[in-house]
Amino acid sequence: MHPYRTHNCGALTAANVGEEVRVSGWVHRKRDHGDLVFIDLRDHYGLTQIVTEVDGPAFAVIESLRSESVVTVTGKVVARDAEAVNPNLPTGEIEVRAAEVAVQSAAQDLPMPVFGDSEYPEDIRLRYRYLDLRREKVHKNIKLRSDVISSLRRRMIDQGFTEFQTPILTASSPEGARDYLVPSRVHPGKFYALPQAPQMFKQLLMVAGFDKYFQIAPCFRDEDARADRSPGEFYQLDFEMSYVTQEDVFAAIEPVLHGVFEEFADWEGKNRTVSALPFKRIPYKESMLKYGNDKPDLRNPILITDVSSHFDGSGFGRFASIVEGGDVVRAIPAPGTAEKSRKFFDDMNSWAQSEGFPGLGYATRKSGEWGGPIAKNHGPDKMDKLADELGLGPDDGLFFAAGKEAQAAKLAGLARTRVAEQLELIDESRFEFCWIVDFPMFEYDEDAKKVDFSHNPFSMPQGEMEALETKDPLDILAWQYDIVCNGVELSSGAIRNHRPDIMYKAFEIAGYSQADVDTNFAGMINAFKYGAPPHGGSAPGVDRIVMLLADEPNIREVIAFPMTQRAEDLMMGAPSEVSDKQLKELHIRLAPAVAAEKAKKDTAEVVSPDAG
Numbered sequence: 308m309h310p311y312r313t314h315n316c317g318a319l320t321a322a323n324v325g326e327e328v329r330v331s332g333w334v335h336r337k338r339d340h341g342d343l344v345f346i347d348l349r350d351h352y353g354l355t356q357i358v359t360e361v362d363g364p365a366f367a368v369i370e371s372l373r374s375e376s377v378v379t380v381t382g383k384v385v386a387r388d389a390e391a392v393n394p395n396l397p398t399g400e401i402e403v404r405a406a407e408v409a410v411q412s413a414a415q416d417l418p419m420p421v422f423g424d425s426e427y428p429e430d431i432r433l434r435y436r437y438l439d440l441r442r443e444k445v446h447k448n449i450k451l452r453s454d455v456i457s458s459l460r461r462r463m464i465d466q467g468f469t470e471f472q473t474p475i476l477t478a479s480s481p482e483g484a485r486d487y488l489v490p491s492r493v494h495p496g497k498f499y500a501l502p503q504a505p506q507m508f509k510q511l512l513m514v515a516g517f518d519k520y521f522q523i524a525p526c527f528r529d530e531d532a533r534a535d536r537s538p539g540e541f542y543q544l545d546f547e548m549s550y551v552t553q554e555d556v557f558a559a560i561e562p563v564l565h566g567v568f569e570e571f572a573d574w575e576g577k578n579r580t581v582s583a584l585p586f587k588r589i590p591y592k593e594s595m596l597k598y599g600n601d602k603p604d605l606r607n608p609i610l611i612t613d614v615s616s617h618f619d620g621s622g623f624g625r626f627a628s629i630v631e632g633g634d635v636v637r638a639i640p641a642p643g644t645a646e647k648s649r650k651f652f653d654d655m656n657s658w659a660q661s662e663g664f665p666g667l668g669y670a671t672r673k674s675g676e677w678g679g680p681i682a683k684n685h686g687p688d689k690m691d692k693l694a695d696e697l698g699l700g701p702d703d704g705l706f707f708a709a710g711k712e713a714q715a716a717k718l719a720g721l722a723r724t725r726v727a728e729q730l731e732l733i734d735e736s737r738f739e740f741c742w743i744v745d746f747p748m749f750e751y752d753e754d755a756k757k758v759d760f761s762h763n764p765f766s767m768p769q770g771e772m773e774a775l776e777t778k779d780p781l782d783i784l785a786w787q788y789d790i791v792c793n794g795v796e797l798s799s800g801a802i803r804n805h806r807p808d809i810m811y812k813a814f815e816i817a818g819y820s821q822a823d824v825d826t827n828f829a830g831m832i833n834a835f836k837y838g839a840p841p842h843g844g845s846a847p848g849v850d851r852i853v854m855l856l857a858d859e860p861n862i863r864e865v866i867a868f869p870m871t872q873r874a875e876d877l878m879m880g881a882p883s884e885v886s887d888k889q890l891k892e893l894h895i896r897l898a899p900a901v902a903a904e905k906a907k908k909d910t911a912e913v914v915s916p917d918a919g
Contacts (some may be wrong), residue, residue, distance in 0.1 A: 308327075308381075308791050310379075311331045312328070312329050312330050312331045312379070312535065313328045313329045314328050314329075314330055315330070315332075315334045315350055315351070315352040315353070316330055316348055316349060316350040316353050316354055316355040316398070317350075317352030317353025317354070317355075317397055317398060318352065318397075318398075319384055319398050319401050319403070320352075320398065320400060320675050321357055321386060321401060323384045323401065323402045324384050324386050324401060324554075325383065325384065325385075326383070326384050326585065327381070327382070327383055328381070328382065328383075328384055329379060329381045330348060330350075330355050330357075330380050330403060331348075331350065331377070331378065331379040331380070331411065331420075332348040332349050332350035332355075332373050332377070332378070333349050333350070333375050333376070333382075333441065334346050334347075334348065334349075334372050334373070334375060334377075334378060335347040335349035335354060335374070335421070335422055336374065336375045337338060337369075337372060337374065339370075341361075342360060342361055343358055343359070343360060343361070344358070344361070344366065344369055345357065345358050345402075345729055346369060347374065347905075348378070348380060349441075351446075352395060352586045352637075353396070353398060354396060354398060355398050355401075355402075355403060356387075356398070356401075356402040356403070356701070357369070357380050357382070357402065357403050358385075358403070358404055358405065359404070359405045361890060362759055363404075363405065363406075364391075364405075364406055365380070365405035365406060365407060365408040367476075368408040368410065369405060369408055371543055371560065371628055372408075372410070372413075373413065373414050373415075373416070373849075374414065374417065374420065374421070374422065374804065375414040375417060375421055375438070375441070376410060376412065376413050376414040377411040377412040377413060377414075378408055378409065378410050379408070379409040379410075379411055380403060380407070380408050381405070381406055381407040381409075382403045382404045382405045382406045382407070382805055383403070383404050383406065384401050384402075384403055385401065385402055385403075385404050385469040386400060386402060387399070387402055388402060390445070394647060396580065397477065398879070402711050409478055417438065418431065418434075418435050418438070419431050419435055419438055419439070420433070421438055421441045421442050424709070427439075429863075429871060429872075430871070430877060431681065433869065433870075433871060433877045433878060434877040435878070436589065436868055436878050437878070438582065438865075440867065443865065444864075445810075447575070448853070448857045448859065448864055448865045449865070449867050450572060450851060451571065451856060451857055451865070452849075452853045452865055452866075452867075454571070455567060455571065455849070455852060455853050455856060456523055458567050458570055458571075458902050459523065459544050459563065459567055459849070460523065461604040461736060462545070462562070462563040462566055462567065463521045463546065463554055463563060464551075466519075466559055466562070467519050467565060468519040468520065468521040468546060469517065469519060469520060469521070470520075470521055470522055471512060471517070471520050471521075471522055472522060472823050473502070473505040473509065473512075473522065473524065474502070474508065475502065475525070476489060476499040476501070476876065476892060477499060477500055477501075477502050477508075477897065478499070478500060478830075479498065479499075479500035480500065480507075482721075482829075484503055484528040484530045485530065486500040486501065486503065486527075486528075486529065486530035486553060486899075487500065487527045487528075487529050487539075488500055488501075489499040489501065490894070490895055491893075492892055492893055492894075493900075495645070495894035496894060500528035502524075502527060503526055503527060503528050504524070504526045504543070504545065504834065504846060505522070505526075506765075506832060507828075507831050508864060509546075509547040509844065510547065510765075510803055510831060510842065510857060511807075511830070511831065511834055512547065513547055513548075513549045513835045513839070513840055513842040514835065514837070514838075514839045514840070517549075517842055518548070518549045518776045519546070519547075519548050519549075519559075520545075520547045520548075520630045520844075521545060521546040521547075522545050523542055523543075523544060523849060524542065524543055524544075524545040524846070525540055525541075525542055525543075526540065526541055526542070526543055526846070527539065527540050528540075528541075529679065529874075531872070532870075532873075532874070533870075534861050535542060535570075535795055535852060535854065535862055537639065537850055537862050537863065537864065537866055537869055537870065538870050538871075538872065538873075539870050539874050541847040541848060541849075541850050542848070542849040542850060543798065543847060543848050544798075544846060544847045544848075544849055544852075545844075545846040546846065547842055547843070547844035547846065547882050548842060548843060548844055548846045548853075549737060549840040550840055550841055550842070551690055551802070551841065551843050551866070552802065552843075553744070553786050553788060553802055553843065555744060555843075556788075556800065556802070556843050556844060556845065557586070557588075557788075558585075558788070559584060559738075560845060560847070561584055561586055562584065563790075564790070564797075564847065564852075565581055565582075565584055565586075565740070566629045567852065567854075567856075568581045568738050568775075568792075568852075568856065569581045569764050571856045572856075573640040573680070574629065574656075574740065574856060574857070575639060577736075577858065578736065579736050579737060579738055580736060580737050580738070581737075581738045581740075582605075582737070582738060582739045582740045582741075582853075584641050584904060585701065586740040586741055586790075587605070587740070587741040587742070588642075588741070588742045588744050588894050589603070589741050589742065589743055589744070589827065590743075590744055590745040591743055591744065591745050591746045591747065594743050594755075596609055596611065596714050596716070597610050597720075598610075598611065598615060598720055598723065599611055599637075599716050599718075599719040599720015599721065599723055600716075600720040600742050600790045601746075601789060601791075601796075602743070602789065602794055602795065602796040603741065603764050603791065603794065604724065604727075604733065604741070604794030605642060605737070605739035605741055605793075606733045606734045606735075606739050606793060606794075607723060607724065607727040607732060607733050608727075608732055609639060609640055609642070609723045609726060609727055609732065610640070611637050611638065611639055611719045611720070611723055612637065612638050612696070612697055613635055613636070613638075614636050614637065614638045614693055614697075614707075615630045615634075615635045615636045616630075616653060616696065617636075617689065617692070617696075618630050618636050618685070618695045619631070621684070621685050621689065622684045622686055622689075623680075623681050623684040623685045624683055624684070625709075626668075626681070626685075626709055627707045629710060633891075634709070634710055634711050634712065634715070635709070635710070635711075635713070635715050636676040636707055636708070636709045637707065637708045637709070637715050637716065637718075637719040638693070638705050638706070638707055639705065639707070639708065639719055639722045639723050639726060639728075640697060640699055640704075640705060640842045641669075641704040641705060641706055641730070642699075642701075642703045642730065642732070643702055643703065643730070644671070644672075644702070644703065644730070645671075645672065645673040645674065645701075645702035645703075645704075646673075646702075647671075647698060647704070649671070649732055651678070651729070652669040652671060652704065652706075652778035655667055655669065655706060655725065655726070655729075656668075656669065656782060658725060659718060659721075661721065662717045662718075662721060664708075664714070665710070666720055667706050667707070667708060667718065668681050668706065668707035668708075668709065669681065669706045669707065670682040670685075670705045671705060672691060672694070672699070672702060672703060672704050672705070673701075673702060674701055674702065675691075675701040677690045683737070693705075706722050706726065724794070725918055729762075735858075737793075738792055738793060738855065739793055740790065740791065740792050741790075741791050742788050742789070742790055742791075743787045743788060743789040743791060744787075745769075745785075746760045746761065746762045746784065746785050746787040746788070746789075747758070747762070747781065747784060747785070748761065748762075748769075748780070748783040748785040748787075748813070749761055749768070749780040749781055749783060749816065749817065749867065750781070751781060752831040757817075757818055758780050758781070758816060758817060758818070759817050759818070760813075762785060762787050762799070762856075763785070763787055763801050764813065764814065764817070765801070765803055765804050765810070765831075766785040766786055766787045766801035766802065766803065766804060767785070767786045767801070767802045767803060767804045767805070768783050768784070768785055768786075768804070768809070768813060769783065769784040769785060769786055771809055772804075772806075772808065772809050772812060773810065775812045775813060775816060776812070782817050785801065785869060786798070786801055786802035787799065787801045787845070788800050788801065788845070788847065790847060792855055793855060795851055795854075795855060796851075797847040797848055797851055797852060798845045798846045798847040799845070799846075800842075800843065800844055800845025800846065800850055801843060802841070802843035803841075803842050803843055803844075805835055805839040805840065805841055806833055806835065806839075807835050807836055807841060808830065808834070810824065811824060823876065847892070850862050850865060850866060853865040884905060884908075
């Protein structure tokens, strides 16, 4: 018999009754029923119930066990009594009557329990992440992550992509987020950077003649945490293709994403649906108008409408003056709110103010009768006309966001989500994908008082050189696109600008000289001078994909060893100070204030507590 196990803890069934078996795992839970003692033994695969009588050969050992001790149990499989069968467990029809128990590793008192669903503070969970990962929900999430990555890899290979690995130590980039820098020992005063993404390398692979590239790529950015973004590092399904149009890129990746989401749509019995292929294409300008942002949640049925023209010369003076000044009024329907009290509408206004906006106007409606100061001043006939244009029912209210277009769009978008959540309009059983397309190539930077790139400077402008030479820069669109699911941006992508002449011209419009481009992007621009194919790609975020499939609100729940929001690893103690010897090898001298603080700590560590 194997020294540790003949079966795992999820394998034994009624078919094994009468067999002598051996199982190993952690003591998940212990229950003393007087004449019988039960333990649930847990491993990666499941639970097996172990039982012993008080006079049984294993009783003394089992009675002494603490939760999370690791043991090996040898015994006979017996059928449970009918009333004791657990239909929710694959092993629920049997138990193992312990004849021998060997303690492989005794557990001390736990800083946090593994059994149960109680929530614990982030610092405790992350400091003892190895315990947290034993908990059923988190353990399943990490297993799901592995399965999703395997599925992505298989589907990309089936689509004709070849997996490559790109460097982790590379050059710092002047664009994008802050880099993580790595000092060089053999090149004093010089630094590598960890890649924010394999962007330039994957484009260079296309220049090198590899037609379809992908990798599950680690990326590193020194940026703050958010619910859908881990600080420090993240993973993405990075891919690039040669000789493709935007639609070719969509056609290649849509079946991969659709297939993965469909494969895991029923995970944990959630029974969700996935939007049909092809995914909807929404121009950026339309998205900003109808949804108030460029990552719309299409499960939300509410649509925003520009109603500025309705208030031109209106009796409601505030909106009339806003429109007269060239700004806008956006309407957000609030369906079926006739029975809502005025407090619902006032609370929405207070919420908008808490988000930093002046307020959120509203009009109530019940059985076709309007209420509220906006409706009173604008007049019932004009309000009816507005409601007819929006397709509102007699019991649908309205919220209004007014002001400069960008701010009104932002408030309207946030209010659209807030209203849908408050009224429970979002269908949680769907995955709704869409592409946001036709992003503007340039925007006007009010602070710098100049035209600058709005999204990705390396995208091909629609119309190429002719557009750059003949159009107002603010009217030029780019071959850029985002893939969005349920309001979460999974990735940005683009058809790349592979022509040096067009790239120089695009950067010139944004105020950069040819020398700037040659200096800052030498590797890529030089490669393009030796023949580069048209190419494009994208990089959907693996962490966000798993977060959506696991239905987790925070990305930390689908990463095995995440950092805190302050980018600290409490378990391993990173980031940490290093020795003076290491600093000397790297030719690094700490800033005076930092060095003084380090010296103070070093002194405190070597002085005896009872010194002096």
